Amino acid sequence: MVTVEDAVMEFLLDAQTKNCSESYLRWLRFMLKPLVIEYGRRVLAQLTSVQMRIYQRALQSQKYADETYRNFIRVAKQFIQWAWEEYRLPSPDPMARISLPIVEHRLPIFMKLSTFRRLVRACDLSPLGRRNRAILYFMADTGCRVGGVVNLGIEDVDLTLRTAVVREKGNRERVVPYRPETVNAMLAWVAIRPRAAQRYFCILSPGHVGKPLTEQLIRQMIKKLGQEARIPPEDE
Numbered sequence: 634m635v636t637v638e639d640a641v642m643e644f645l646l647d648a649q650t651k652n653c654s655e656s657y658l659r660w661l662r663f664m665l666k667p668l669v670i671e672y673g674r675r676v677l678a679q680l681t682s683v684q685m686r687i688y689q690r691a692l693q694s695q696k697y698a699d700e701t702y703r704n705f706i707r708v709a710k711q712f713i714q715w716a717w718e719e720y721r722l723p724s725p726d727p728m729a730r731i732s733l734p735i736v737e738h739r740l741p742i743f744m745k746l747s748t749f750r751r752l753v754r755a756c757d758l759s760p761l762g763r764r765n766r767a768i769l770y771f772m773a774d775t776g777c778r779v780g781g782v783v784n785l786g787i788e789d790v791d792l793t794l795r796t797a798v799v800r801e802k803g804n805r806e807r808v809v810p811y812r813p814e815t816v817n818a819m820l821a822w823v824a825i826r827p828r829a830a831q832r833y834f835c836i837l838s839p840g841h842v843g844k845p846l847t848e849q850l851i852r853q854m855i856k857k858l859g860q861e862a863r864i865p866p867e868d869e
Contacts, residue, residue: 637680638673640716641665647715654788656798660808665706666694682727685713688721689731700810703734704796711794713758728758745859748864749773755862760825765854767815768834775799775809779848785833792816792823 648661671688672680692705712730749769757765768782777785781799789798795816800806827835829843836844 634676634678634719635720636673637675637677638669640677640720641669641673641712643719644712644715647719651676652788653791654786654798656806657789657791657796657808660798662795664705665712667705668712677723678722680713680727682725685709685727691752696846699734704808706731706733707794712727748859751862751864752858755858763818763822764834764837765815765827765858767818768851768854770815770818771797771811774811774815777801777809779851782834782851783832783846783848787830787833790819792819792835 644665645658645661648658653661668688671691672684674704675684688709689706692756695702695706710728710731710733713726716722717726733778753766753769756762756769771777772779772782775797777799778801781801784800785797790799795812796808796810798806798808822834827837827843829835831843834846836842836846
């Protein structure tokens with residue numbers, strides 16, 4: 634019989650075959666480690682909703698940051714749903730009725746909220762506008778620096794889990810969550826992103842299509858949008 638630990642290992646192998654980055658795979662392992670410690674030797678099909686609520690309560694008692702706790706539950710739900718489908722288990726999904734914790738999202742202060750809204754409105758529906766809108770939403774929602782945006786690889790973003798692995802100063806890695814509004818902006822960009830793209834966000838200029846953006850280009854983009862939106866330089 635398949636144990637929880639066996640299923641977790643296969644889940645991670647499945648993620649690996651989908652070309653997830655090593656950083657993202659490490660994060661998944663970390664997020665599932667408490668579940669393996671708690672129930673690793675149990676038969677997967679025998680997990681119950683009561684046991685999963687006990688697991689949820691055990692996570693709560695660890696006093697994790699709200700977003701970290703939410704990610705533990707989110708990944709556990711994703712794993713359980715995958716496992717029930719993968720092994721075609723007849724019993725009900727034991728986490729189906731466990732809701733994701735509600736976390737209050739605040740816009741990180743990389744610019745004023747009013748400025749952000751005006752910049753977004755300045756983005757049209759062209760491929761360039763879609764790319765710029767996605768960048769603005771991603772930066773505002775995650776607090777990611779410009780350097781993290783230009784280094785963002787295609788394999789670093791998971792729109793299903795709403796997480797991304799970003800690399801910033803000193804090549805430090807961190808996993809950032811984002812909201813459904815940001816997912817929508819990212820999907821609009823991904824739908825028309827050039828196949829030749831070398832990074833998640835790329836250049837669209839003729840002769841340079843698909844090449845990575847630079848920090849300078851993103852700053853120029855924000856400045857140009859600010860001019861189009863008639864935003865005073867001191868507010869950008």
